[in-house]
Amino acid sequence: MRIDQSMEKKLKDILLGAARRAFENGLLKSDVLSDMEIEVPRHDNHGDFSSNVAMVSASVQKMAPRKIAEALIAHLEDPHGIIEKCEIAGPGFINFFLTPASWHPVVQMVHEKDHGFGALEMGQGKKVQVEFVSANPTGPLHVGHGRGAAVGDAVGNILAFAGYDVQKEYYINDSGRQIRTLGRSVWLRLCEALGREIDFPDDCYQGEYIREIAGEILDHMGKDLGDKEEAQGVDICARYAADKILKGIQDDLADFGVTFDQWFSEQSLYDSGRVQAVIEMFREKDVIYEKDGAMWFKTEAFGDEKDRVVVRQNGLTTYFASDIAYHMEKFDRGFDRVIDVWGADHHGYINRINASIDASGRSSDQFDVILIQLVNLLRGGAPVAMSTRAGEFVTLKDIVDEVGRDAARFLFLSRSFDSGLDFDLELAKQQTSENPVYYVQYVHARIAGIMIKALEQGVLDTNDVAWQDIDLSCLTQVEEIKLIKALAAFPGAVGKSASTLHPHVIFTYLMTLASTFHGYYNRHKVITDDKNITLARLCLVGAVKKVIRNALTLLGVSAPERM
RNA sequence: GCGCCAGUAGCUCAGCUGGAUAGAGCAACGGACUUCUAAUCCGUAGGUCGCAGGUUCGAGUCCUGCCUGGCGUACCA
Structure with a gap:
């Protein structure tokens, strides 16, 4: 069995094989199956995977879906023994329940691919x-x-x-009217600073930063600048200001990790x-x-x-x-x-x-x-007043300084960009369960803590464990299988996120994985008296740590070892 | 008027190119720390998926019409 092949692909192949044999034995009218889907059902009692193949093939086969399903199941061959049982349910779904052992290779694959787990070849280098x-x-x-x-x-x-x-x-829109307007704004503030009467138009940039830049130019170039022709002065101001502001933008983005x-x-x-x-x-x-x-x-x-x-x-x-x-x-x-x-x-x-x-x-x-869509900036539930025209607005730098880069980025990516976003500064700062960034990062830090503990207790000799060689057959708890299934879902989440261009898919994935891990953590000890179980569980949570890191990295959020 | 986005639990939102019994978090209530981090977990409660039709085995999801909110409809950027 190829370890890097998805479970969906394996099941699809098994179904196609069954269809061929059923056709050869005369139980199906055609060996052609319409485009089927293998999906993870919403409910656990519908199995690990489910296929709609019998339903979508009904018209081609000219048979009732359940009849098709019966014929397929009668001809299933499962050479690797990954299927524990198989049921026909509802209007004709074929539900697959897999053996715990069939999931174990996923954990090893995570360790083997490490930073590359979840990476796809979908783009084919385009x-x-x-x-x-x-x-x-x-x-x-x-x-x-x-x-x-x-x-x-x-x-x-x-x-x-x-x-x-x-x-x-x-x-960089460094051409055209808005740059001239910028130059004019700075020039006027510069003249103002020299004590001249000015009339500052509404369509000029109102912010306080314009005065600061004007002051800076005066410091650099001296007051003689004020004697220049207006056109020349505006030009100098425009160039200086645009350059200065662009550098500020570059710095702010760098601080934001972009x-x-x-x-x-x-x-x-x-x-x-x-x-x-x-x-x-x-x-x-x-x-x-x-x-x-x-x-x-x-x-x-x-x-x-x-x-x-x-x-x-x-x-x-x-x-x-x-x-x-x-x-x-x-x-x-x-x-x-x-x-x-x-x-x-x-x-x-x-x-x-x-x-x-x-x-x-x-x-x-x-x-x-x-x-x-727009961001609604809130503080403790109340809207933060902002007026671009009056030059009063909360900058990205303000936000990063106040709530931190990770919290800001994670919250910005928490919703589909098709929807407006409420961004609450107080909530973003809170180090509580209300703040999703800590919920996810905490998983990473918790596992890091477990690894340190394992090293201290001598269960592990080194950080550099050959995880692929560890026997995982003792991982049979339902929470363990659930956790492995969550790991296995990562490449699919990446694919969906990439094909829809929606990063919040990764956010949602991370929340699910984190929740699954916290549930497991609270129910089972990783480090136990049993050496085999301990190693297997370390291997499992180590894989979770890597996937959390990979996913957070995609969103530009750090994965801390300690919190 | 026309166009784009949104309308799902009290609030904020997920829900994959149509799948089975629509899910989280917050807020509310009740529990769990002699333990690898309680920044956590478990449980209870909460719904006419804006409204009305249509398409089919099957619709929160697709089509049409309508209602509500945001945004846009420059010889601005």
């Missing part, structure tokens, strides 16, 4: 780019960016673990002439046309609600123009798949990007957008 955060360098990252950062980073990790060649990228393979500058698309070239190219293809003094992209012809402007009457390009160039550039870099992580308030943008990709000759099937 190149995927995940672009996320990409906040304008006009102010510090806030809570919403934090959720996007946690999700984007986790999605990248999960896809890489599922066998994709992943590149994480941050797109790193990027590439930081891609929007301005570079203009500097290299890429934006103009793309506009020209689409003009020649007649996809871009002129109307009312502006240039329009024919997005409506590719499924958008209406056409969109790429060059305004005043000759300036829109954000959309550089975005078209950027996404074309991504595909030119050879990515098979491009994933953007956006805030849900940008959803109206999806159709036009899809349209531009389809118009370019690529397929928007290769492009996915992860839309992240």
